[in-house]
Amino acid sequence: MGVSRKSSVSAVLRPECHRSPGLRHGLVHGEASVRGLRHKNRRAREPPGHAYSLRVVRHYAHFPGKPKWASNKYHLTYEYAPGTPQLFFDVIPRALGRWASLTPFTFSRASSYESADLRIGVFRGDHGDGSPFDGPSGVTAHAGAPYVGIVHFDADEKFSDGVEDDAFHLETIALHEFGHSLGLLHSSDPTAIMFAYTNHGQKKDVQEDDINGLRNLYGVRMSK
Numbered sequence: 001m002g003v004s005r006k007s008s009v010s011a012v013l014r015p016e017c018h019r020s021p022g023l024r025h026g027l028v029h030g031e032a033s034v035r036g037l038r039h040k041n042r043r044a045r046e047p048p049g050h051a052y053s054l055r056v057v058r059h060y061a062h063f064p065g066k067p068k069w070a071s072n073k074y075h076l077t078y079e080y081a082p083g084t085p086q087l088f089f090d091v092i093p094r095a096l097g098r099w100a101s102l103t104p105f106t107f108s109r110a111s112s113y114e115s116a117d118l119r120i121g122v123f124r125g126d127h128g129d130g131s132p133f134d135g136p137s138g139v140t141a142h143a144g145a146p147y148v149g150i151v152h153f154d155a156d157e158k159f160s161d162g163v164e165d166d167a168f169h170l171e172t173i174a175l176h177e178f179g180h181s182l183g184l185l186h187s188s189d190p191t192a193i194m195f196a197y198t199n200h201g202q203k204k205d206v207q208e209d210d211i212n213g214l215r216n217l218y219g220v221r222m223s224k
């Protein structure tokens, strides 16, 4: 499946997401992603005499320049590119609903694909945004930072609704990609939804590190 839509996509399109750090096809882009990581493993300094102070370890990261949605722009619209498989119509709303349950963001379908804040598509190979997909294995999907708005899945991967040994759990992948859409980059915490690597059959949910990353970015409470 190709796409004729010519989009101007800035460098914040990256990072791309991978299923395994050891996979041959994942290495080149994997390095590019790792370069963008900001490791924040600093321990909160314990005040003298305070034996029980909480040690906060941060693993999350933001895009360079910390792009984020404006405070009057917490309702985002989304729409699917023509030809998007039914599976995505079934699963994408669940992933967005999960983020909506954990953050101030809300989501609804847009009146058109072009006008949507989040433009979701399933594309193969070179699809016009300067970050061609690489066939089976390697890059699974990619998404842009806030206001870039693209959320693309590699049509050469197998995605599933439920957990299957030979497919990517689509809701897990979508949760990760929408994390990019909200302003999160990759986390160094392997349990975080924003960890760069996922495997076939792996089901994950949003974790505290991910929420902390958004709270830090937006400076607001992240629970409803």
Ligand SMILES: [Zn+2]
Residues within 6 Å of the ligand: 015, 016, 017, 018, 176, 180, 186, 195, 196
């Ligand atoms: Zn990613």
Ligand SMILES: [Zn+2]
Residues within 6 Å of the ligand: 127, 129, 131, 142, 150, 152
């Ligand atoms: Zn793309």
